[in-house]
Amino acid sequence: MSIKKGIEVSIAASIAAKLARVEVIAAYPITPQTHIVEHLSELVANGELEAIYINVESEHSAMSACCGASAAGARTFTSTSAQGLELMHEILFIASGMRLPIVMATVNRALSSPLSIWGDHSDIMAARDTGWIMLFCENGQEVVDSIIMAFKIAEHRNVLLPVMVNLDGFSLSHVIEPIEFPSQKDVDSFLPPYKPLYSLHPDRPVTMGAYGMPEIYTEAKYAQEMALINSKDTIIGVMKEFGDKFGRHYKPVETHNTENTDFAFICLGSTNENIATAIDELKSYGKEAGLIKLRLFRPFPKDELLSALKDKKRIAVIERAMPAGAANGPLYNEIASLIYNNRLDITLENYIVGLGGRDVHPEYFIDIFDKKITFKTDKNYTVIGVRE
Amino acid sequence: MAKPMEQYKWHELNVGCVIDEPGNAREYKTGDWRSQKPVWNDSKCIKCGLCWLYCPDAAIYQIEDGFYRANLDYCKGCGICSKECKPGAIKMVEDIR
Numbered sequence: 001m002s003i004k005k006g007i008e009v010s011i012a013a014s015i016a017a018k019l020a021r022v023e024v025i026a027a028y029p030i031t032p033q034t035h036i037v038e039h040l041s042e043l044v045a046n047g048e049l050e051a052i053y054i055n056v057e058s059e060h061s062a063m064s065a066c067c068g069a070s071a072a073g074a075r076t077f078t079s080t081s082a083q084g085l086e087l088m089h090e091i092l093f094i095a096s097g098m099r100l101p102i103v104m105a106t107v108n109r110a111l112s113s114p115l116s117i118w119g120d121h122s123d124i125m126a127a128r129d130t131g132w133i134m135l136f137c138e139n140g141q142e143v144v145d146s147i148i149m150a151f152k153i154a155e156h157r158n159v160l161l162p163v164m165v166n167l168d169g170f171s172l173s174h175v176i177e178p179i180e181f182p183s184q185k186d187v188d189s190f191l192p193p194y195k196p197l198y199s200l201h202p203d204r205p206v207t208m209g210a211y212g213m214p215e216i217y218t219e220a221k222y223a224q225e226m227a228l229i230n231s232k233d234t235i236i237g238v239m240k241e242f243g244d245k246f247g248r249h250y251k252p253v254e255t256h257n258t259e260n261t262d263f264a265f266i267c268l269g270s271t272n273e274n275i276a277t278a279i280d281e282l283k284s285y286g287k288e289a290g291l292i293k294l295r296l297f298r299p300f301p302k303d304e305l306l307s308a309l310k311d312k313k314r315i316a317v318i319e320r321a322m323p324a325g326a327a328n329g330p331l332y333n334e335i336a337s338l339i340y341n342n343r344l345d346i347t348l349e350n351y352i353v354g355l356g357g358r359d360v361h362p363e364y365f366i367d368i369f370d371k372k373i374t375f376k377t378d379k380n381y382t383v384i385g386v387r388e
Numbered sequence: 389m390a391k392p393m394e395q396y397k398w399h400e401l402n403v404g405c406v407i408d409e410p411g412n413a414r415e416y417k418t419g420d421w422r423s424q425k426p427v428w429n430d431s432k433c434i435k436c437g438l439c440w441l442y443c444p445d446a447a448i449y450q451i452e453d454g455f456y457r458a459n460l461d462y463c464k465g466c467g468i469c470s471k472e473c474k475p476g477a478i479k480m481v482e483d484i485r
Contacts, residue, residue, distance in 0.1 A: 160403055197403055213393060216396060
């Protein structure tokens with residue numbers, strides 16, 4: 001029996017980790033992730049969750065402790081945001097290179113400076129090449145379901161990679177939403193206890209994270225890359241199994257109203273709900289716009305994305321991160337590469353919105369559709385709402 | 389390792405490059421990193437074993453009469469044995485191969 005209740009999404013995320021029966025949590029509090037780890041700490045302290053909660057002095061230590069716990073064979077969870085994600089940056093590569101199935105809820109937040117505690121995607125875009133599987137969530141239900149699925153994906157013998165579940169700071173983490181929680185019994189049958197392929201145990205000594213000479217490093221990284229690319233099949237399989245069991249169906253790339261239009265937005269995260277609101281309003285004026293949502297960002301779901309966008313004539317890529325001197329925003333660059341490699345004739349536009357918690361209004365997307373917000377091809381991208 | 393490192397294909401590696409044969413570092417001979425090698429003067433040696441103790445590669449072994457020698461398959465020529473030898477019985481000399 002599942003239970004539906006109105007709950008803050010952060011608290012819901014920690015309940016999802018509890019339902020997944022995490023065994024070790026190592027975390028350092030940072031806004032806007034705080035409520036997730038505070039509530040997990042309470043659950044452990046109250047004896048409601050049988051897990052070891054390691055208090056650490058930094059995010060670098062948090063991820064290091066997670067690596068140790070996962071290497072010892074424990075189901076391991078953590079959560080962070082912004083500066084915390086950057087402080088654990090070097091360990092993120094170690095977790096993926098050592099193939100440790102850690103799950104992390106990343107509450108996306110702007111990076112300092114200027115100091116900002118508010119939401120955008122500059123933290124995750126700076127960590128996108130760390131070799132983790134990355135899922136993005138649009139609402140609280142997706143956060144809960146993704147955390148449960150994330151463990152199943154991460155621990156699958158064909159995958160064995162860490163998974164980040166991304167949720168937007170404040171605009172998703174701190175809102176109260178009606179969320180359906182699966183029963184412990186159903187989660188247990190979906191997600192059996194973690195059985196590691198290798199673990200640190202004195203009865204069977206192994207070395208993890210050893211030195212890789214030039215003769216072997218290329219092969220080692222290629223093996224890791226293949227595991228990440230091939231994980232997509234397992235991700236699709238786990239999403240299907242989850243849908244069959246719990247009735248909520250997910251796909252790496254999801255679409256909204258794309259059937260009868262040659263225009264589409266592409267975006268990540270909770271901004272997709274603002275865009276969907278704009279699309280409904282456009283519909284009331286007799287205008288049709290589509291939305292292509294990337295649920296899976298790494299591995300980049302290029303086949304699924306290609307089939308979603310190949311019939312379009314005009315696409316607006318919406319991002320919440322500055323390109324930092326790049327030709328375009330990070331998401332645009334990958335979509336442009338996909339379109340070029342397949343020689344598709346699609347007009348691409350790149351818009352940057354919602355930096356450092358700036359409100360994202362549905363009207364922006366109506367104006368983009370109506371070409372009232374100007375996109376000049378001599379400028380690679382337009383920052384919406386910047387005072388010039 | 390079942391074969392030399394440079395013959396492994398990517399799909400033949402253990403997940404995460406885990407080493408599940410303890411002690412297989414001995415199959416990797418680091419002696420060719422060396423530019424100098426230790427030479428013992430047994431007439432000065434007091435058989436204290438400090439060279440054996442300090443060698444970071446465990447490349448020094450005791451011979452039958454109690455003196456010490458380096459296994460040149462693994463000795464990297466770091467010179468720690470020579471530095472630590474109290475009676476000055478170990479001299480580092482250029483190793484021309």
